[in-house]
Amino acid sequence: MTGESDATPNNFIRQMIEKDVANNKHNKLVATRFPPEPNGYLHLGHAKSICLNFGIAEEFDGWTNLRFDDTNPDKESEEYMAAIKRDVSWLGFEWKSLCYASDYFDQLYDYAVQLVKDNLAYVDSLSSEEIRTYRGSLTEAGQPSPYRNRSPEQSLELLEGMKKGDFEEGEHVLRLKIDMASSNINMRDPAIYRIKKTHHYRTGDKWNIYPLYDYTHCLSDAIEGITHSLCTLEFEDHRPLYNWVLENTGPPGKPEQTEFGPLNLEYTVLSKRKLIQLVTSGVVDGWDDPRLPTIAGLRRRGYTPAAIKEFCNRIGVTKSAAVIEMQVLENCIRDELNETAPRRMAVLDPLKVVITTWPQDDIETLTVANHPNQPEMGSRNIQFGRELYIERSDFEEVPPPKFKRLISGGEVRLRSAYVIKCDQIIKDDEGNIIELHCSHDPDTLGKKPEGRKVKGVIHWVSARDGINSQIKVYDRLFNRPDPLAADDFTEALNPDSLTVYDSAVVEPSLKGEVAGARFQFERQGYFVIDTASTPEQPVVNRVVSLKDNW
RNA sequence: UGGGGCGUGGCCAAGCGGUUAAGGCACCGGGUUUUGAUCCCGGCAUUCGUAGGUUCGAAUCCUACCGCCCCAGCCA
Numbered sequence: 001m002t003g004e005s006d007a008t009p010n011n012f013i014r015q016m017i018e019k020d021v022a023n024n025k026h027n028k029l030v031a032t033r034f035p036p037e038p039n040g041y042l043h044l045g046h047a048k049s050i051c052l053n054f055g056i057a058e059e060f061d062g063w064t065n066l067r068f069d070d071t072n073p074d075k076e077s078e079e080y081m082a083a084i085k086r087d088v089s090w091l092g093f094e095w096k097s098l099c100y101a102s103d104y105f106d107q108l109y110d111y112a113v114q115l116v117k118d119n120l121a122y123v124d125s126l127s128s129e130e131i132r133t134y135r136g137s138l139t140e141a142g143q144p145s146p147y148r149n150r151s152p153e154q155s156l157e158l159l160e161g162m163k164k165g166d167f168e169e170g171e172h173v174l175r176l177k178i179d180m181a182s183s184n185i186n187m188r189d190p191a192i193y194r195i196k197k198t199h200h201y202r203t204g205d206k207w208n209i210y211p212l213y214d215y216t217h218c219l220s221d222a223i224e225g226i227t228h229s230l231c232t233l234e235f236e237d238h239r240p241l242y243n244w245v246l247e248n249t250g251p252p253g254k255p256e257q258t259e260f261g262p263l264n265l266e267y268t269v270l271s272k273r274k275l276i277q278l279v280t281s282g283v284v285d286g287w288d289d290p291r292l293p294t295i296a297g298l299r300r301r302g303y304t305p306a307a308i309k310e311f312c313n314r315i316g317v318t319k320s321a322a323v324i325e326m327q328v329l330e331n332c333i334r335d336e337l338n339e340t341a342p343r344r345m346a347v348l349d350p351l352k353v354v355i356t357t358w359p360q361d362d363i364e365t366l367t368v369a370n371h372p373n374q375p376e377m378g379s380r381n382i383q384f385g386r387e388l389y390i391e392r393s394d395f396e397e398v399p400p401p402k403f404k405r406l407i408s409g410g411e412v413r414l415r416s417a418y419v420i421k422c423d424q425i426i427k428d429d430e431g432n433i434i435e436l437h438c439s440h441d442p443d444t445l446g447k448k449p450e451g452r453k454v455k456g457v458i459h460w461v462s463a464r465d466g467i468n469s470q471i472k473v474y475d476r477l478f479n480r481p482d483p484l485a486a487d488d489f490t491e492a493l494n495p496d497s498l499t500v501y502d503s504a505v506v507e508p509s510l511k512g513e514v515a516g517a518r519f520q521f522e523r524q525g526y527f528v529i530d531t532a533s534t535p536e537q538p539v540v541n542r543v544v545s546l547k548d549n550w
Numbered sequence: 551u552g553g554g555g556c557g558u559g560g561c562c563a564a565g566c567g568g569u570u571a572a573g574g575c576a577c578c579g580g581g582u583u584u585u586g587a588u589c590c591c592g593g594c595a596u597u598c599g600u601a602g603g604u605u606c607g608a609a610u611c612c613u614a615c616c617g618c619c620c621c622a623g624c625c626a
Contacts, residue, residue: 010564037626072625128624137622139552173624183553185622194624213626237554237621261556261619272626314574316563318556321619325561328575338588373588404586413584448584457584523585550586 011317013258014056017228021060026227026254030062033226034088034095035217037069038080040272041287041294042087044308044329045263051312052260053230054093065224066095070102071216073200083287087295091305097224101216102202104223108211109163111219111249112174112193116155120248121192122148123158124175131173134180135188141181142188148177162195165208169195174209178244186241190214218242222253229255232262233319263315264323266481268293274489283493284477290541291477291497301474302518302528302543307333326476330544337518337526337543342370342377345415345459346506346521346540348471350389352463355420357439358386363464366445368416380509384417387463389505394458395436397425402550404456406436411449412456415522419444419454459522466505469538471527473499510538518543 008014021028032053036046057064066088070076088095115121124147126134136142150158155174162172174193182188192215197208218241221229229242236259246254263270269278270293278284278292287294290301298308311332315324364384371377394405394412406412411421418440426435441449448454475497483492510519515531525545532539 015566035626039626069626075625124624131624132622135622137552140622141552142622170624175624185553188622191624196624210624212624217626233555234620235626239554259555266561314562316574318563320556320562322562325575328562331575334587343585372583372585402586415584417584419584444584446584454584456586459585520585520587523587525587546585546587548586 008059009055009313009316011260012319013052013228013230013260013317014059016258017056017060020228028060029225029227030057030060031064031225031227032057032062032230033065033067033099033221033224035067035069035101035220036084037072037075038077038084039072039075040080040276041083041296043270043272043275043295044265044293044298044311045270046087047091047295047308048263048312048315048317049230049232050088050091050093051309052317054095056228056230062227063096064093065097065099065226067099067101067220067224069213069217069220070100070200070202071210071213072196073198073210074196076201078201083296087299090295090299091308099220099224100202101211101220102200104216104220105203105207105211107223108216108219111251112211112215113156113159115176115248116152116159116174118248119152119177121155121174121176122150122152123155123162123172124148124189124191125158125172128170128173131191135185136180138185142185144180145175145189148180148189159193162193162209163207165197167195169197171195176215176241176244178241184237184240186214186238187244190241214238214241215245218245218255218257219249219251221255222246222251225253226255227253229257231257231259233259233321234262235259259319260317261320261322264321265293265329266323266326267476267478267483268326269478269483269489271484274484277490281490283490290472291474300531300541302516302526302541303333304336307336310336323481333526333544334547337520339374341518341520341526343372343522344507344510344519345382345461346469346471346504346510346524346527347389347391347459347461347466348473348501348504348524349392350461350503350505351392351395351433352435353388353390353420353460354435354437355386355388355440356423356437357442360386362386366416380507382416382507382509383462383465385462385464388414388460389463389466390414390436390458390460392433395422395433397433404550405458406456411441411452411454412458413444413454414460415457417445417460418442419449457523459524461505461507463505465508467508467511467538469504469506469510469540471501471504471506471540471542472530473501473542475499504540506538506540510540511535513538520546 054064173191175189178187193209288296288300399407420438420440424437478492479494483489486492513529517529526543527540530539
């Protein structure tokens with residue numbers, strides 16, 4: 001692909017790992033994990049993490065686990081797990097092991113029991129509101145819970161009761177005993193187990209308590225032998241806790257957490273919570289709506305794994321909170337499809353043209369290259385006849401300055417065919433242009449016209465042979481670059497994010513193309529055959545427009 | 551006003567005491583072109599948040615200040 005970054009992506013994490021390997025750290029092993037919670041579909045932000053985790057392990061001959069962080073059965077589902085697996089695979093990555101945090105529930109519980117015995121954890125019986133109050137604030141130290149000095153024996157008994165289901169949700173919680181006065185709020189005796197009597201899709205009804213993230217994640221990393229635990233910036237404050245748990249439980253592995261900046265993209269949202277809101281409210285048509293920055297949405301939109309990976313390369317990995325412009329993403333898919341997509345012609349908004357100088361029933365077969373600079377992509381035949389369709393926007397009665405297309409009395413080149421001249425405009429009673437009568441210059445097929453210059457070229461489709469297609473053109477989902485900065489982000493939704501062209505006409509060669517096939521419709525953009533296509537009528541999504549410097 | 555981070559052109563981002571301060575996206579020219587695309591050529595930071603300091607030499611080291619992001623779930 002043109003423009004593809006040739007160098008290995010260099011960033012501070014890669015440099016750190018390179019150093020680790022050189023220093024024989026972790027016995028030169030680079031083991032990473034991609035640990036999504038199965039509570040939604042993956043999006044571009046996850047793609048960045050996936051490319052980083054799988055990419056870096058691959059580069060250093062290590063491995064990567066896919067681990068579901070399934071510690072909150074209230075929000076998680078198997079549908080999401082299936083979608084996540086499909087998306088990671090589609091991106092082209094292979095995990096070493098498919099893991100689940102729930103696989104470690106027994107071990108996690110054993111470690112918790114040991115922490116209680118070591119007087120490093122206790123059962124607190126304060127309500128969640130009381131715990132919040134006791135925690136203090138950003139500027140005030142917290143106060144110890146009255147239950148903090150409960151004896152290990154008593155805590156153990158209560159913990160056992162919590163596990164067996166003797167208590168109601170919220171009655172007790174298991175907390176680490178660290179430092180209520182810590183300037184890092186995460187260290188003020190964080191809860192590590194809560195009572196939750198929810199059925200778990202993997203462990204069934206075995207557990208009435210479920211471990212929390214800070215406790216689960218580091219131990220899961222250690223148990224799996226992860227060496228480099230890469231996560232986003234918001235967990236930076238959690239690193240001391242991550243290390244505290246590992247130091248005080250002593251699992252076999254010694255993973256180290258390193259944080260990088262999350263992805264932000266203009267004119268969209270990359271937050272599972274916000275995305276789920278758009279999906280459930282019906283603002284968009286499911287998780288794979290082509291307007292969404294989900295992997296499933298991008299796939300349906302016509303993006304390729306290579307383009308998404310290239311995007312991840314181009315944006316880099318740093319510790320700053322970067323906001324990437326949409327053009328960076330768009331240019332990745334343009335660069336790829338410019339090279340690989342066969343060219344076709346399609347008219348989204350048809351305007352009929354009658355070539356009055358062309359005999360009524362004559363048909364001429366034209367052989368047209370599938371790609372202007374790649375002859376190896378071959379050619380196809382298209383029919384030229386008396387009646388054609390051109391794009392309504394390619395004709396102007398009162399043209400703006402520098403308009404290079406068809407005007408009254410003017411000439412224009414029909415792409416791969418003849419130069420025509422507009423002789424007459426036909427209008428209906430209301431004054432709408434319904435048809436154009438043109439004459440053609442028979443001496444302009446494959447050659448320049450004699451004695452004059454025709455600068456415009458427009459696309460067309462034969463009225464007799466063209467087939468109807470539904471073409472969907474997408475625009476940005478939000479009309480401001482930072483929708484989350486609005487009081488209510490749904491108010492920033494772009495009402496014109498989808499335009500459907502029901503009477504589009506495409507070359508007959510598009511008939512029967514399989515979903516996922518990509519083309520360039522000349523002068524317009526790159527398009528992909530949608531899964532909703534039927535053998536009779538192709539349904540086509542616009543991936544991205546061509547650049548338009550006019 | 552506690553703690554943790556981040557500040558290099560419009561947006562990303564290399565840079566790791568001695569370089570004319572990479573590269574991509576965007577933008578502005580000019581050339582080729584039967585896609586206003588692609589491609590090609592050229593332009594685009596005397597300066598690295600600001601102010602001091604160290605040094606023969608600072609985007610890189612030190613100090614202070616300024617700005618922005620994250621943290622007070624029994625979410626992850």
